Amino acid sequence: MTANGSKKEVFGYMPQDVPPMGAMISLGLQQVLTMFPATILVAILTKFDVGVTLLASGLGTIIALLVSQRKIPMYYGSSFSYITVVVTAMNLYGGGCFADPNTVYCAEGVRIVQVGIMATGVLNILVGLLIMKAGKEALDKVLPPIVTGSMAVVIGIALAGVALGNASTNWLIAFITLVATVVFSVYLQGKGLLGMLPILLGALVGYGVSAATGAIDFGTISSADWVRMPAITLPAFENPQAWGIVFSIALIAIATIPESTAHLYQMSLYIDALAAEMGREPLQIKKLIGLNLVADGVDDMVVGFLGGCAGTNYGENNSLMAITRNYSVPVLMTAGVIAILLGFLGKLAAVVNTIPTAVTGGLSIYLFGVIGMQGVALIQSEKVNLFEPRQLAVGATILILGIGGNLGLPNGIFPLNVPVLFPxxxxxxxxxAIVGILMNLLFVIVPPSLFGVKDRQNINL
Incomplete structure (x- = not known):
């Protein structure tokens, strides 16, 4: 209530609200701008088609929103978590096109990876249904924070070689891009939409410097069609090599499941706070963990079938919703439609494909490091007791096998051939991930307490 007794007007949109058409389009466009830089960067790094990636992002988002019964406002973009294993698969089975620096789209490798992405969707759906049936506690025993957090560290840091390899094509441009991106991410916090776009702004700075030094060939842009059909491909179900990497790609859901759950909790808090101000009943979408993972899985099934990058719901878009107080599902569906339309713009894809490798390298140094640090943040926020030997054992083993193996072994592969799964x-x-999960299960099945061992105190300085 205001001082004169009148009711205070609260601005914002709840998930079921439908804003006026003008607001819906402008708010939807903001969502697309927010997801755009990271989503296309994954496509560039993995040599997926940019148009298909945008098309699949939009369509996957719309279908996921429908699967969640329009209760969970999330936007789905490309996930960085899958880059390491996708790059490994593309190098092995891409027919040499992935290693070619002049190739921006590796169709042969994409078709093989699509099978694994769809398998990730199946795994997410099964885990979601399990949680709906047995509760999240059962999942936490198999995937505790020490496993998921350590895997996030591995996923980020193991990509250091990719980031530095790209940056080495022109160190000056790479570091200008890196510094600009960091500056924008730090000093534009809380500055509205601009604060959500440090990657795009950093890329624009790097692109501008590259253009000024003659490092960009604009001929491909002028020759590109304004409208073109995205290079949609079907998964290579007939290829035995595709089935060989199914398990590898699907297992990365270890990192994305807790990430998605954290996003759900975050959104639930924001939405219920707005509901309280509006005098409405809280929605408590945090209780829909299982349904949220089912929606995640459906998104991966869609993007995997079309030939887009493996997806995840975007924390950047969640933050934008919190800033604008807009949680409208119709707005997110509008954003999905805009992304689909952008996928057919040939000029846009051509511009994206002219981004110099050094620029993506500068962006990657920052982004891949952030992925690793988010793993540290997860371990910290969950108050994992790192004074406890079994926690240390699981985390240490995952870090060395994952980071050391990826950087030190030929092609980042352990020479342990398993028929069908890992030929x-x-x-x-x-x-x-496999060793870490099995080691953790050993400690769950045979706890140290059976031998009279007491847990060490978790000292918080």
Missing amino acids: DGIPAIVFA
């Missing part, structure tokens, strides 16, 4: 050896990041 060419086990990717280091996958091997680290």
Whole structure:
């Protein structure tokens, strides 16, 4: 209530609210701008088609929102968590096109990876249904924070070689891009939409410097069609090599499941706070963990079928919703439609494909490091007791096998051939996950307390 007794007007949109058309389009465009830089960067790094990635992002988001019964406002973009294992698979089975610096789209490798992305969707759906049936506690025993957090560290740091390899093509441009991105991410916090776009702004700075030094060939842009059909491909179900990497790619859900759950809790808090101000009933979408993962899985099924990058719901878009107090599902569906339309713009894809490798390298140094630090943040926020030997054992083993194996072994693969599943050896990041999960299960099944061992106190300085 205001001082004169009148009711205070509260601005914002709840998930079921439908804003006026003008607001819906402008708010939807903001969502697209927020997801755009990171989503296309994943496509560039993995040599997926940019148009298909945008198309799949929009369509996957719309279908996921429908699957969640329009209760969970999330936007889905490309996930960085899958880059390591996707790059490994593309190098092995991409027919040499991935290693070619002049190739921006590797269709042969994409078709093989699509099978694994769809398998990730199946795994997410099964985990979601399990949580709906048995509760999240059962999942936490198999995937505790020490496992998921350590895997996030591995996923980020294991990509250091990719980031530095790209940056080495022109160190000056790479570091200008890096510094600009960091400056924008730090000093534009809380500055509205601009604060959500440090990657895009950093890329624009790097692109501008590259253009000024003659490092960009604009001929491909002028020759590109304004409208073109995205290079949609079907998964290579007939290829035995595709089935060989299914387990490798699907297992990365270890890192994305807790990330998605954290996003859900965050959104639930924001939405219920707005509901309280509006005098409405709280929605408590945090209780929909299982349904949220089912929606995640459906998104991966869609993008995997079309040939887009493996997806995840975006924390950047969640933050934008919190800033604008807009949680409208119709707005997110509008954003999905805009992303689909952008996927057909040939000029846009051509511009994206002219981004110099050094610029993506500068962006990657920052982004891949952030992924690793988020793993540290997860371990810290969950108050994992790192004074406890069993926690240290699980985390230490995952870090060395994952990071050391990826950087130190040929092609980042352990030479342990498993018929059907890993005929060419086990990717280091996958091997680290398997060993970490099994080691943790050992301590769950045979706890140290059976031998009279007492837990050490978790000292918080």
